[in-house]
Amino acid sequence: MHIHPLVTDSATLANLCARWAEADFITVDTEFMRENTFYPELCLIQVADVNEAAAIDPMAPGIDLAPLLELMTANDDVLKVFHAGGQDLEIVYNLTGKTPHPLFDTQVAAMALGQGEQIGYSNLVDSWLGVQIDKGARFTDWAKRPLEPRQIEYAIGDVTHLAAIFPKMLQRLKKTGRGGWLDQEMERLGDPANYANDPEQAWKRVRAPSRKPDVLGRVKAIAKWRELEAQGKDLPRGRIMKDETLADIAGHPPRKQADLAKVRGLSAGWAGNEIGARLMAALADAQPLSDDELPPRDDRKPGLGKDGALVADLLKLLLKIRSRDIDVASKLLARSEELELLAAGVRTGLPMLEGWRYEQFGRDAVDLVEGRLAFAVVGGKLKMTRSVDVEEMA
Structure with a gap:
C-alpha cells in the first residue's frame, strides 16, 4: 500500500479523491479536539483504500476539502467504513449538513459477530490482525503544528488496519448470513x-x-438559551452553564437578575451583565411543557406493575441466554426499553418483533410472555423449553 504521509495541498487531495472514487470502499477516521469549543475542531482526516492511504491536513492554509466531502456524502458507489464512527459522522455533518453514505461501522458489525457491544479499536485490530497498536500517540494535541512523523504514522495506521480488517469482516458476515442484520443499525x-x-x-x-410541567418548561427554555449561547461563542455547553446549575435555576428560578449573584456555579457578574440579562429573558418566556412533551415516568412501563416488572426481568434473562447461544451482542437483538414495553402488553412498533430480530429472539420473547415458553435447567445449564399443556397451567 502506498502511503501519503501528510497532504497539505488541494491538487494532491483532488487527485487522491479521484482515485478513491473508483474504489469499492474507503476507510475513514478523523482526529479532532473539542475540549475548548462547542463544535469539534477538525485537525486531521485519514483515508485509505486497498491501494493507498493518506493523512489530510484540514488546517493547511488554502486546502480545499470539497472533493473529499463530496466523495463522502455524494458518491453512493463507494462504501465508507468507520470504527465507532459517531463523532466522525458528526464532523462531516457539521461541515456539510449531510452524513457519509453508504456507510459501514466495524464496531456495530462486531456486535453481530459476537465481539461485544463496544469493542475498542485496538482490541479489534488485535483480534482480526494479531497486531498490537502502539497507543503512545493517543493523547496527541492534534491541533498543534507541525505534527511529528510518529503521530502521522499512528493516525494513518487507524485506516490502513481498518482497510485490512473490513474485507475479512465482510467475508465472515456473508458466511454466517448476518450481513442483513446490520442494515437497520447502519x-x-x-x-x-x-x-x-x-x-x-x-x-x-x-x-x-x-416532572412538573413548569419546572421542565424552564429547563427547556434555559437549555435552548444555553445551546444558542454556546453555538454563538463556540464554547462547550459547560463553559456557559453546567447542567447542575441549569437544573437548580429551573427548580428555583431567581425573581430578578440581581439574584443570579447568589446562584452557585455562576459568576457574580451575571447579576448585571448582558448574558445574565439574556438568561432572565429566557426564563421570562418559559412556558410549562404540554402533556405531549412531558417525558415518560422513570419506570417507562405503562401499566406494568410489580408482576410485569418480574416478567421484564425474565425477558432480560431470555435475551442473555439467546445472545449467548447465537454469539451476538444482546443490544443488537433488543433493548431494555423494548422488553419492558413487551412485558406491559405492547405488541406493535417494536424492532424486536420485526424481521430477523423476530426470528432470532422476538418470537420466543412473545411466547415467554404468553406462557408458551419456560425456563428449565438441563445438565446444569439454563435452557428454554416449550411449555406443554399451557391451558392446564392457566
Whole structure:
C-alpha cells in the first residue's frame, strides 16, 4: 500500500479523491479536539483504500476539502467504513449538513459477530490482525503544528488496519448470513437527525429536577438559551452553564437578575451583565411543557406493575441466554426499553418483533410472555423449553 504521509495541498487531495472514487470502499477516521469549543475542531482526516492511504491536513492554509466531502456524502458507489464512527459522522455533518453514505461501522458489525457491544479499536485490530497498536500517540494535541512523523504514522495506521480488517469482516458476515442484520443499525447510525444540534431539543439531555410541567418548561427554555449561547461563542455547553446549575435555576428560578449573584456555579457578574440579562429573558418566556412533551415516568412501563416488572426481568434473562447461544451482542437483538414495553402488553412498533430480530429472539420473547415458553435447567445449564399443556397451567 502506498502511503501519503501528510497532504497539505488541494491538487494532491483532488487527485487522491479521484482515485478513491473508483474504489469499492474507503476507510475513514478523523482526529479532532473539542475540549475548548462547542463544535469539534477538525485537525486531521485519514483515508485509505486497498491501494493507498493518506493523512489530510484540514488546517493547511488554502486546502480545499470539497472533493473529499463530496466523495463522502455524494458518491453512493463507494462504501465508507468507520470504527465507532459517531463523532466522525458528526464532523462531516457539521461541515456539510449531510452524513457519509453508504456507510459501514466495524464496531456495530462486531456486535453481530459476537465481539461485544463496544469493542475498542485496538482490541479489534488485535483480534482480526494479531497486531498490537502502539497507543503512545493517543493523547496527541492534534491541533498543534507541525505534527511529528510518529503521530502521522499512528493516525494513518487507524485506516490502513481498518482497510485490512473490513474485507475479512465482510467475508465472515456473508458466511454466517448476518450481513442483513446490520442494515437497520447502519441506517440509524447514518441518520442526519442524530447530529443536528437543535436548541429546541437540548433540554432532553439535561437530568431534570422534577416532572412538573413548569419546572421542565424552564429547563427547556434555559437549555435552548444555553445551546444558542454556546453555538454563538463556540464554547462547550459547560463553559456557559453546567447542567447542575441549569437544573437548580429551573427548580428555583431567581425573581430578578440581581439574584443570579447568589446562584452557585455562576459568576457574580451575571447579576448585571448582558448574558445574565439574556438568561432572565429566557426564563421570562418559559412556558410549562404540554402533556405531549412531558417525558415518560422513570419506570417507562405503562401499566406494568410489580408482576410485569418480574416478567421484564425474565425477558432480560431470555435475551442473555439467546445472545449467548447465537454469539451476538444482546443490544443488537433488543433493548431494555423494548422488553419492558413487551412485558406491559405492547405488541406493535417494536424492532424486536420485526424481521430477523423476530426470528432470532422476538418470537420466543412473545411466547415467554404468553406462557408458551419456560425456563428449565438441563445438565446444569439454563435452557428454554416449550411449555406443554399451557391451558392446564392457566
